[in-house]
Amino acid sequence: MKMRVLLLTCFFGLCLLPADSLAQSTDLPALKIGEHTFHRRVLANGLRASVVQDERESVTVFLAVGAGNRDETAETTGLAHLTEHAMFAGTPTTGTDAHEKTIVEWGGESNAYTREDYTMYYDHNFPVDKLGQVLQMEADRLVNLSLDPEPTLHERYRLKKEEEHAYQPSEGRDEQLENAVFQTHPYRHGLRDENGHTKGPELSVEQIRGFYQQHYHPNRVALVIVGPADPKEALDLVEAAFGHLPSSSGLRGENGQGIPSEGRLNKRNVALDSVLPRSRKVLNWMIPGMGHPDRAPLALLSGLMGRAKLDCGIPLSVGMGGRVDPDLFQLDYAAAATEDPEADGLLLMRASSEVNALVQNFRDGSAVQQSAGHGEANNACEFDEVKNLMIESSISQPLRARPYFAMAAVFARFDVFGQAETFAGFADDMAAVNPEDVTRVAKKYLNPNACVTVTFHGTGEALEPLPETAKLIHEAAAQASETGNLQRAIEAYTKVMPLQTDRMNSVINLFYRGSIYVEMGNYDAGIADYEAALKIVDYPAVRDALEEAHARKARAMRGEFENMIDADADPHGASPHAIDPATAGIDPNDPDAELKIELLGAVQKTMTELEDWRGLRFMDDVHPDFIDVSDSPDEKLGGWYEPDTKRLVVIFGKDKKAGFTRGVQLHEIFHALQDQTWGLIALDEEAVSSDQMRAIQAVTEGEAMYAVSDIMDYNFDQHTAIPETGEITRDKYEKLFHYGTGLKFVRALHQQGGWPAVNRCWGRLPMSTSELFHPERYGQGSARRDFEMPMLEFDASVLSGEVIDEDVWGEFELRWFVLCCVV
Incomplete structure (x- = not known):
């Protein structure tokens, strides 16, 4: 069964202001959400700006454009995302990639993402004194994109690679479903091909220009500034940067410019082929989009139905989307694959009967009344419990954590459609919902005669044993979850965890396994997984899931759980790294104690500096191990990091500390950050050949x-080229590859897709040194984990002995051969 995370963004709707409805800039009443106050202004050209203060020293800007995938046609899918990429291609004032590079040079991060209804751009964690310049750059690219062919087509290539890397088969089934349910609305156009491609990689510069000119205007933009800046001063900076830009005419929306209206759904059954082992059913009803007053009771209905248990044991997933135009309310279930396909089919039929009865019970009010305390005593508080959890979730989002979870980004996303007041008032709207409201919307919208049932037909094939590689295990886990085989999904996530010990995958695997445990009613195991994930990274989605698990267990075993987790900690604050000298093994009577403490302070400072630069956090402090130069294998070394022992070795040179220079500190301590995040030993063990081993080492170095x-602003390229004259040793050649070619490869990834692209590389390691020499080849067919290098065939009988080993020598060895034997 497909897991769904019910985001707050699913509750509201559409109301764009006309372009010329405001004759001058107007300060609007401030809006308060939880402890945060949003100060607002609408410029004369229609741009909506807000400022919200927090205690951090840096500033973040979120800019939402009210154009997304729904503004495309079947022939131009991917155009909104492609335009997002082109926004980084430069203007006459700001050159290619200069926007992002400038923000990064100031210690921040700049990126964007595209969704069905909108596109979000963000400039994150830059100095407050740069706010005016950042706003000027954003205003510049809003109206002055150069769209020169070379950088724009390069962005198109980057889009193609991103689509290939990000695509998952389960997403393809979601697109098939939307294509089947929606008949006229552009939400149905999202179908990608088997490689995950939209039409985007085939679209022209002129098509990008047309989309940009049609949709990128101030009156289709909402901007939110988060930081210590004075609200009035910050709003004045917005006005100075954007106020002179012209607006456009026309409205957008379901019945507005270019968006076809979707009629009422009629009862239909749609059958789709799939590779799932057993069939999966999804019941779809159309509900109002964002902004409709029925969204709050519908959200509560979804939460209550999501807690229902079918007597047949098949898990049921309930959810509603977050679309601007007509949305979908969905019930999703599947029969777990066993050794008897016929029995599985009968079980699915029984589940369908129970689901229909459940819908009827909510439509006639009996299920709602029971949840409100008019049934069994154990259900006495469930209605209020679910409602209070939704209210708390709406006001306790972190203001500016990861952009997908940041309250300020959500505010911008709603404000661009004129729904800021509805967003701010959600807690009050939800508090006012009563059982009669939930029954009313269930009866109104969950009409059996207006339901489109989509069935993904299973193959009926027997299940194979779980595979051995991490990627294939993940696919098996997702497929098992989607088809309701929760025990197999648990086994798959459990099996993959020792293979993926890095921070990112650890959180993902723990979250999904915990969600399955909770779905199965094993609350203790689910809570344990959520808590383990939160110790790694405090993600809001995991925190919300943990609170829900506590509440559900408290209902099952009334009174046992009373304490909820503390959700006030800011996971993105500065890491203290105050390492006790005694813990680091520094004896206060040591004549070199003062110097060692000084070096220890440098280590602490460097850890924080690297965290800020890379956007990752050390999971543990790095404790230096001080050794004398006489014990070093090379007196030229200043220190090194050992992944197997987790030691940061610091060498005392002749002048004690000269060897452990700033460059050495950054390099070796960064290896510790890599190791704690990705697990360097485990990555090395994934190598299937000497060539891949060398490629992984080059990525690491x-x-x-x-x-x-980057931190020292030093150009190492001058030291990484092979000398045109003179002899080059094997050792020198290897170092040039590991340090020089590896540097160029990582830099190319970062320039292409920011840190997310580099992060994906750690999850999809290069298969060959060829990909390091040619970064454009990375992620193509030769980089698949199931790739097998074609070997030259030979007759083993001509050998006097037996083949004891096989290996692959790639482009690295070929270049060495040419260098030694040809040149």
Whole structure:
């Protein structure tokens, strides 16, 4: 069964202001959400700006454009995302990639993402004194994109690679479903091909220009500034940067410019082929989009139905989307695959009967009344419990955590459609919902005669044993979850965890396994997984899931759980890294104690500096191990990091500390950050050949060199070229590859897709050194984990002995051969 995370963004709707409805800039009443106050202004050209203060020293800007995938046609899918990429291609004032590079140079991060209804741009964690310049750059690219062919087509290539890397088969089934349910609305146009491609990689510069000119205007933009800046001063900076820009005419929306209206759904059954082992059913009803007063009771209905248990044991997933135009309310279930396909089919029929009865019970009010305390005593508080959890979730989002979870980004996303007041008032709207409201919307919208049932027909094939590689295990886990085989999904996530010990995958695997445990009623196991994930990274979605798990267990075992987790900690604050000298093994009577403490302070400072630069956090402090130069294998070394022992070795040179220079500190401590995040030993063990091993080493050393190069603003390229004259040793050649070619590869990834692209590389390691020499080849067919290098066939009988080993020598060895034997 497909897991659904019910985001707050699913409750509201559409109301764009006319372009010329405001004759001058107007300060609107401030809106308060939880402890945060949003100060607002609408400029004369229609741009909506807000400022919300927090205690951090840096500033973040979120800019939402009210154009997304729904503004495309079947022939131009991917155009909104492609335009997002082109926004980084430069203007006459700001050159290619200069926007992002400038923000990064100031210690921040700049990126964007595209959704069905909108596109979000963000400039994150830059100095407050740069706010005016950032706003000027954003205003510049809003109206002055150069769209020169070369950088724009390069962005199109980057889009193609991103689509290939990000695509999952389960997403393809979701697109098939939307295509089947929606008959006229552009929400149905999202179908991608088997490689995950939209039409985007085939679209022209002129098509990008047309989309940009049609949709990128101030009156289709909402901007939110988060930081310590004075609200009035910050709003004045927005006005100075954007106030002179012209607005456009026309409205957008379901019945507005270019968006076809979707009629009422009629009862239909749609059958789709799939590779799932057993059939999966999804019941779809159309509900109002964002902004409609029925969204709050519909959200509560979804939460209550999501807690229902079918007697047949099949898990049921309930959810509603977050679309601007007509949305979908969905019930999703599947029969777990066993050794008896016929029995599985009968079980699915029984589940269908129970689901229909459940819908009827909510439509006639009996299920709602029971949840409100008019049934069994154990259900006495469930109605209020679910309602209070939704209210708390709406006001406790972090203001500016990851952009997908940031309250300020959600505010901008709603404000661009004129729904800021509805968003701010959601807690009050939800508090006012009563059982009669929930029954009313269930009866009104969950009409059996207006339901489109989509069935993904299973193959009926027997299940194979779980695979051995991490990627295939993940696919098996997702497929098992989607088809309701929750025990197999648990086994798959459990099996993959030792293979993926890095921070990112650890959180993902724990979250999904915990969600399955909770769905199965094993609340203790689910809570344990959520808590383990939160110790790694405090993600809001995990925190909300943990609170829900506590509440559900408290209902099952009334009174046992009373304490909820503390959700007030800011996961993105500065890491303290105050390492006790005694913990680091520094004896206060040591004549070198003062110097060692000084070096220890440098280590602490460097850890924080690297965290801010890379956007990752050390999971543990790095404790230096001080050794004398006489014990070093090379007196030229200043220190090194050992992944197997987790030691940061610091060498005392002749002048004690000269060897452990700033460059050495950055490089070696960064290896510790890599190890704690990705698990360097485990990655090395994934190598299937000497060539891939060398490629992985180059990524490891190259990213560390990139840290040194970027932070110290030093160009290492001058030292990474093979000398045109003179002899080159094997050792020198290897170092040039590991440190030089690796640096260029990581830098290319970062320039292409920011840190997310580099992060994806750690999850999809290069298969060959060829990909390091040619970054454009990375992620193509040769980078698949199931790739097998074609070997030259030979007759083993001609050998006097037996083949004891096989290996692959790639482009690295070929270049060495040419260098030694040809040149």
